[in-house]
Amino acid sequence: xxxxxxxxxxxxxxxxxxxxxxxxxxxxxxxxxxxxxxxxxxxxxxxxxxxxxxxxxxxxxxxxxxxxxxxxxxxxxxxxxxxxxxxxxxxxxxxxxxxxxxxxxxxxxxxxxxxxxxxxxxxxxxxxxxxxxxxxxxxxxxxxxxxxxxxxxxxxxxxxxxxxxxxxxxxxxxxxxxxxxxxxxxxxxxxxxxxxxxxxxxxxxxxxxxxxxxxxxxxxxxxxxxxxxxxxxxxxxxxxxxxxxxxxxxxxxxxxxxxxxxxxxxxxxxxxxxxxxxxxxxxxxxxxxxxxxxxxxxxxxxxxxxxxxxxxxxxxxxxxxxxxxxxxxxxxxxxxxxxxxxxxxxxxxxxxxxxxxxxxxxxxxxxxxxxxxxxxxxxxxxxxxxxxxxxxxxxxxxxxxxxxxxxxxxxxxxxxxxxxxxxxxxxxxxxxxx
Amino acid sequence: xxxxxxxxxxxxxxxxxxxxxxxxxxxxxxxxxxxxxxxxxxxxxxxxxxxxxxxxxxxxxxxxxxxxxxxxxxxxxxxxxxxxxxxxxxxxxxxxxxxxxxxxxxxxxxxxxxxxxxxxxxxxxxxxxxxxxxxxxxxxxxxxxxxxxxxxxxxxxxxxxxxxxxxxxxxxxxxxxxxxxxxxxxxxxxxxxxxxxxxxxxxxxxxxxxxxxxxxxxxxxxxxxxxxxxxxxxxxxxxxxxxxxxxxxxxxxxxxxxxxxxxxxxxxxxxxxxxxxxxxxxxxxxxxxxxxxxxxxxxxxxxxxxxxxxxxxxxxxxxxxxxxxxxxxxxxxxxxxxxxxxxxxxxxxxxxxxxxxxxxxxxxxxxxxxxxxxxxxxxxxxxxxxxxxxxxxxxxxxxxxxxxxxxxxxxxxxxxxxxxxxxxxxxxxxxxxx
Ligand SMILES: Nc1nc2c(ncn2[C@@H]2O[C@H](COP(=O)(O)OP(=O)(O)O)[C@@H](O)[C@H]2O)c(=O)[nH]1
Ligand SMILES: Nc1nc2c(ncn2[C@@H]2O[C@H](COP(=O)(O)OP(=O)(O)O)[C@@H](O)[C@H]2O)c(=O)[nH]1
Numbered sequence: 001x002x003x004x005x006x007x008x009x010x011x012x013x014x015x016x017x018x019x020x021x022x023x024x025x026x027x028x029x030x031x032x033x034x035x036x037x038x039x040x041x042x043x044x045x046x047x048x049x050x051x052x053x054x055x056x057x058x059x060x061x062x063x064x065x066x067x068x069x070x071x072x073x074x075x076x077x078x079x080x081x082x083x084x085x086x087x088x089x090x091x092x093x094x095x096x097x098x099x100x101x102x103x104x105x106x107x108x109x110x111x112x113x114x115x116x117x118x119x120x121x122x123x124x125x126x127x128x129x130x131x132x133x134x135x136x137x138x139x140x141x142x143x144x145x146x147x148x149x150x151x152x153x154x155x156x157x158x159x160x161x162x163x164x165x166x167x168x169x170x171x172x173x174x175x176x177x178x179x180x181x182x183x184x185x186x187x188x189x190x191x192x193x194x195x196x197x198x199x200x201x202x203x204x205x206x207x208x209x210x211x212x213x214x215x216x217x218x219x220x221x222x223x224x225x226x227x228x229x230x231x232x233x234x235x236x237x238x239x240x241x242x243x244x245x246x247x248x249x250x251x252x253x254x255x256x257x258x259x260x261x262x263x264x265x266x267x268x269x270x271x272x273x274x275x276x277x278x279x280x281x282x283x284x285x286x287x288x289x290x291x292x293x294x295x296x297x298x299x300x301x302x303x304x305x306x307x308x309x310x311x312x313x314x315x316x317x318x319x320x321x322x323x324x325x326x327x328x329x330x331x332x333x334x335x336x337x338x339x340x341x342x343x344x345x346x347x348x349x350x351x352x353x354x355x356x357x358x359x360x361x362x363x364x365x366x367x368x369x370x371x372x373x374x375x376x377x378x379x380x381x382x383x384x385x386x387x388x389x390x391x392x393x394x395x396x397x398x399x400x401x402x403x404x405x406x407x408x409x410x411x412x413x414x415x416x417x418x419x420x421x422x423x424x425x426x427x428x429x430x431x432x433x434x
Numbered sequence: 435x436x437x438x439x440x441x442x443x444x445x446x447x448x449x450x451x452x453x454x455x456x457x458x459x460x461x462x463x464x465x466x467x468x469x470x471x472x473x474x475x476x477x478x479x480x481x482x483x484x485x486x487x488x489x490x491x492x493x494x495x496x497x498x499x500x501x502x503x504x505x506x507x508x509x510x511x512x513x514x515x516x517x518x519x520x521x522x523x524x525x526x527x528x529x530x531x532x533x534x535x536x537x538x539x540x541x542x543x544x545x546x547x548x549x550x551x552x553x554x555x556x557x558x559x560x561x562x563x564x565x566x567x568x569x570x571x572x573x574x575x576x577x578x579x580x581x582x583x584x585x586x587x588x589x590x591x592x593x594x595x596x597x598x599x600x601x602x603x604x605x606x607x608x609x610x611x612x613x614x615x616x617x618x619x620x621x622x623x624x625x626x627x628x629x630x631x632x633x634x635x636x637x638x639x640x641x642x643x644x645x646x647x648x649x650x651x652x653x654x655x656x657x658x659x660x661x662x663x664x665x666x667x668x669x670x671x672x673x674x675x676x677x678x679x680x681x682x683x684x685x686x687x688x689x690x691x692x693x694x695x696x697x698x699x700x701x702x703x704x705x706x707x708x709x710x711x712x713x714x715x716x717x718x719x720x721x722x723x724x725x726x727x728x729x730x731x732x733x734x735x736x737x738x739x740x741x742x743x744x745x746x747x748x749x750x751x752x753x754x755x756x757x758x759x760x761x762x763x764x765x766x767x768x769x770x771x772x773x774x775x776x777x778x779x780x781x782x783x784x785x786x787x788x789x790x791x792x793x794x795x796x797x798x799x800x801x802x803x804x805x806x807x808x809x810x811x812x813x814x815x816x817x818x819x820x821x822x823x824x825x826x827x828x829x830x831x832x833x834x835x836x837x838x839x840x841x842x843x844x845x846x847x848x849x850x851x852x853x854x855x856x857x858x859x860x861x862x863x864x865x866x867x868x
Contacts, residue, residue: 010698077673109801110673125585146584151559152577152678158801166804181615211798213674217762239511239544239692240647244586253698254691258673258684263765264444264691264698328651331697364645367543367592370600 006268008226009034010256013233014272014326016280018306018313020338020421021273022048025064025229027419027429028271029071035224036216037065038074039231040259041249043114043145044085045138046231047306051426057093061086063229066095066105072219074212076228077110078249078259080145081157083199107203108212108260109158117175117187118144124182134283144178146238146248153177160200161209168193213261220266228256234272234326244369245284253330272332272415274323276340276405279313281306285372288316288352302342317379319352320412325365327413335413337406338421341428346384349405353412354378380408390423395432440702442660443468444690447667448706448760450714451685452740452747454772454855455707456482459498459663461853461863462705463505469658470650471499472508473665474693475683477548477579478519479572480665481740485860491527495520497663500529500539506653508646510662511544512683512693514579515591517633541637542646542694543592551609551621552578558616568717578612580672580682587611591643594634602627647695654700662690668706668760678803679718687764706766706849708757710774710839713747715740719806722750722786736776751813753786754846759799761847769847771840772855775862780818783839787846788812814842824857829866 011028013019025048028034044060051057052067061082065071075081086107095101118141125144126134148154153174159167172189179185203209216226232251235241240252249255253270257263277298280286290298295315298304304313326332343349355362356376366372385399392398398406398420410417420430445462447453459482462468478494485491486501495516499505509515520541529535552575559578560568582588587608593601606623613619637643650660666685669675674686683689687704691697711732714720724732729749732738738747760766777783789796790810800806819833826832832840832854844851854864 110677125587143584143586147581149672150577150580150584150682152680152682153559154678156677156801159803162802162804177615181611211801213759213763214798238583240695243544243590244588246586248584248586250692252692252695254688254693257688257691257698258686259688261674261686261763263687263704263763264701265704265765265767267698270697270699325647329647329695329697331699333699364648367590367645368596369593370596 005220006266007220007223008228008256008262008266009269009271010228010230010253010267011271011273012230012253012330013251014274014323014330014332014335015233015278016235017046017233018279018281019233019273019275021229022050022059022064023338023421023426023429024271024273024336024419025227026050026052026426028227029065029068033225034065034071034227036072036074036219036226037063038076038212038216038226038228038260039063039079040076040228041078041251041255042231042247043080043140043142044082044089045140045142045247051424059093060089062089062093065227066101071104073105074216074260075105075107075111076212076260077108078255079108079111080114080142081107081111082114082140083196087199087202102206102208105208106210106212106215107157107208109156109161109209111157112145112149112154113157113160114141114145115171115174116192117178117185118148120185120187121178121182124184143248148174157209160196161204164197164200167196216260216262220262226262228260230255234330235322240329242285242369242372245282269333270331271334271336272327272330273336273338275338276318276343277302278316278319279304281311281313285369286314286316287355287372287375287377288319289314290316294346297346298342301345302339317350317352318409320409321352321355322365324413327415332415334418335410335415336419336421337409337417340402340406340420341389341422343384344388345386347386349382349384350379351382351408352377353380382408390428392422393430395420395430398430439654440700441654441657442662442690442696442700443703443705444662444664444687444701445705445707446664446687446764447685448708448757448764448766448769449667449712450669451480451667452713452715453667453707453709455663456484456493456498457772457855457860457863458705458707458770458853459661460484460486460860462661463499463502467659468499468505468661470506470508470653470660471497472510472646472650472660472662472694473497473513474510474662475512475685475689476665476681477514477574477576478516478523479574479576479681485858493527494523496523496527499661500535505538507539508650508694509539509541509545510646510694511542512689513542513545514548514576515541515545516548516574517630521633521636536640536642539642540644540646540649541591541642543590543595543643545591546579546583546588547591547594548575548579549605549608550626551612551619552582554619554621555612555616558618577682582608594630595638595643598631598634601630605630650694650696654696660696662694664689668764669756674763676719676803676806679716703767704765705768705770706761706764707770707772709772710752710777711736712750712753713738715745715747719803720748720750721789721806721809721811722753723748724750728780731780732776735779736773751784751786752843754843755786755789756799758847761849766849768852769844769849770853770855771843771851774836774840774854775823775856777818778822779820781820783816783818784813785816785842786811787814816842824862826856827864829854829864832864
């Protein structure tokens, strides 16, 4: 999969998340001898679905490699960890019943902890905003946790594992800090501390906490293949996304370096996962959004409902103007185009190829939130192929019009489309020769 | 300097900042046809000194390329921008008197703005901490600005350049937000807004704001050489540093990707700048710190006084245990060893080669702040060379014992030491063949 010492591959959502990353990761683990999967950013706001081993898994904080007995799993320093979610996810995905699972997972001692108070802050802050300014957060406390991290009163996993009195004091100070800002916050400090004490004992007993930076470095030196799984999507990046309607971490490729401590010089493949149309959860700019029957059809056939939130996703045509930007920033070496089968029954399919603002052609997406509302999208129209693609396994066997659609995307963003998803099942994947 | 399409080089401080990065950058600009220099993180808390063109420049927020008439300068999206500091730095370094300077600089419209209120929050928060917990911030509001960014009520340059009413409203909300937490904050809102209105006019008139991501991408495609200047130092990184005694951004190499939007696949050289001994400003762990006459001597001969803060720097022996970690995370392709001449008169020189905690040999630095206090350092001792090196221009002409010292460092971290600084002047530099 990679050459020389560039044994780190990064897989990223190239849009606003929910691109179907789980299935591609699953394929790569199975077919490319991935030894380590690692999460580098985000928290349990993300959500992958993996259909494998005759069951459906949903992961929010766990790396997908947990379902493969030969894969080691790292929760990197850049992740913000909700320990309640971590343990309950292990439980409800049936991982705890597998023997030796604990020897295949390590949480970075440098990762920051998400507390209940962070979720409450999320809610209070969102409530305090006028309707038009609401960010549409998932209320998991992810943003406030990253904010604490930068404020340098964040609390890390290492703090929990060290002196518990000191940890408790830090925690109390954190609660006080936020209570000043949002007096309505209610926290049962003693209960929370008791719970964290339990988490601590479990983490210590199972030896789940460690130096993930050093571990991955050793693995790399031993020639092992590391796959970093991005969460969220490039257009939700705190820097390059549609700020402030973004997630509070770098979901672009740089987040893999900052979030697990691998240098750029170790990164070989960067795989962008792109849905054949566009979706977005919550509020925020979405120029190609559809409010008509096509939009409803995408939502229904595509089963576009959030795994984490249960919210219906907004749907629209694929936005190649934004995808080109996403490719510029991430340097994708390959694209995985997913859910192409969802377009099988559309008589006409559109793709966004340019933006105008006040009659002027734009060379880059607006950096200011309000400008998005006034964007005029330039579309290219394709005739639909009107044929099922779900059984197809070779690119040449796709309908001619379907291949044209794929090739247009490829030419537009100048990155080879190597994987094409044509159904929810593991097998419904076309892999093109490079 | 670089091969193929990897035209981005990153220069980083490998310790706690103040490694003498300015001089190496100056050399690279002069000798490696650098077309673009870019700042990717931090704010005006950093400080480079560049001695060139017969004068001394000190830069905090400006990229060093500003002194070279052929160099374009980018302040990337990852930087937090204090506009007062920006304009006054241009003025007091004499840049405003050069014709056409404004055509050689671009501030990212995606960069976040530092406001007076952020500096006040810095001070209030630091005051609220017990003496032992103080972080030793420079009170420039850098941490709170990054914290606002993650909280998603940060205000970006693009907001300032768009509708001013809307900007004012956002600004007022930000002040209110922080006033709830720190009621003693005093801000003259109208005065601040009037000042920002002026800044806005100046930025617009001089066309200083733009899409730096797209710009750098174009430059790369045209084969231009880009040099990213890290600020602070790797051991101050928000993730990999001695948290919470760190700066609030990624000062390791990943920060170059997240802070200017270049993919890892574009990064060729990563140059780590390492002082021949160790210094640190403010509070925080420093296992090799010296409290004896050797420490004083390093401080005096090394002129170890902060450019930005005027604070005396703490001094000690070089810490190779931490430097190896820094190399692991950043993947340095070359090292610049600076201020070697400062060691010329020491009869004995020590280097840290390992850490023990409670009698146990450590494989990685502690992730928890308190553990640092109990670290036992293992040293290797070198006899000093007791000869001036300041005039030396070839590695072979360095005293034998001095070369041994350099080679030991090189072998320990397994990265070639390509540049060796032996004096403050531009010329006092040894460049070794690779
Ligand atoms: N029809 C169809 N469904 C797919 C395809 N690829 C993935 N899926 C399904 O789409 C959903 C993936 O979305 P989600 O888990 O939200 O995305 P992720 O977070 O990026 O992994 C799951 O239900 C998958 O089984 C595909 O090519 N076609
Ligand atoms: N004696 C000596 N001084 C040097 C050398 N390299 C840089 N300097 C001086 O050290 C200082 C650089 O430190 P500083 O500006 O704080 O570091 P920076 O922020 O990393 O650029 C300046 O005064 C330089 O002139 C060297 O090799 N020897």
